[in-house]
Amino acid sequence: MDKKSLLEILLDPTTSDAEKDDAVIELGNNFQDDDTIDILIKVSKDSNCDEMIAASCGESIAYIWLSSQRIDYEKLSNLKGITLTEALSLIKAQRPDWYKTYSDLYH
């Protein structure tokens, strides 16, 4: 499995929702770096992105931050809709200190 192939799957208009969803999950599980986070953010903000895939993007983004023990609050604050909801839920449950910082900064 390589990142390039997963990106091609995400960008291919003939890819099914199930395949895109799996690609987002695989990216989060296997490529835990800033570049992957930026890709997932971009995918989630695509107007054609289904809510299911946007939700998986949020979960994968949070998963990467939690795994790497590093979070980017600015990027978190720029997530939208279900992507933000999913990311925040995971962070709130697993890193309440991060959630508190986020809340202090943006609420």
Place this chain on the structure above:
Amino acid sequence: MSKTWSYVPTQNIPATATAVTTEEQNNGSGNQSTVRNSWDYAAGLGREILGLPNLPGSDYSDKSNAFKYGYSVGNRAMPLTLNFEGLRTPVSSAPEFAVGYNGTLAQTVAVDAWKSGYLGSTIINASTNNSNSGDNEADEGSSNPLVKDAGSISKNTENLRTWAQDNGWVQQNTAGGVEQWGVRNADGTFSWRLKLKPEASTREGLGVGSNQPRFDARLDDKGTYINPFTGETGGRGVGTHIPLGE
């Protein structure tokens, strides 16, 4: 964690308790003089389940999540947290719930626990008194599978749909046809719990788990995944790309 389920004393159960509606249970708006809200009945159950009845600290309930009972002590940054999350409203018989401790899922159990508030009974051994009955052929074995793996796509799909319905989840399909079951968040967004992906992918680049009919399942949006065929809970690896059958 392995624990023998035994009597859990219910607390402050009024002898005159009468049936209340689901909304009343969650809002605590039943007969306030005699019937406290269902979360009150849950006090102490979580610690009992973990075998830590004397754990210091305070009980709390998060009523923003209708299915959550918690116990915590410590500062906010590093709380000692125990989540007790039913997939249905308490008291009216949650067939299953997850128990987490200090941020780590301890176990998922299928019991008739929440009836204790009104019936004055107990948490019942999930392996011998599983209340999760119905048409989904839920197993009653000791490993706590929630749905029987029938081996065929059609039967498994049927059983998983029944499991989802039993949990009170609602269906919402993607525009591309992926069948999802889940709950509505307070803000109106959909939070998935079950995704059915019956078409095997032939694309190169995806993992082998995608090259088969499959499904994903989770208990919440906090990272608790589950394989309903085995009852195993854990992270994403447990609850994604589960074979749906042939």
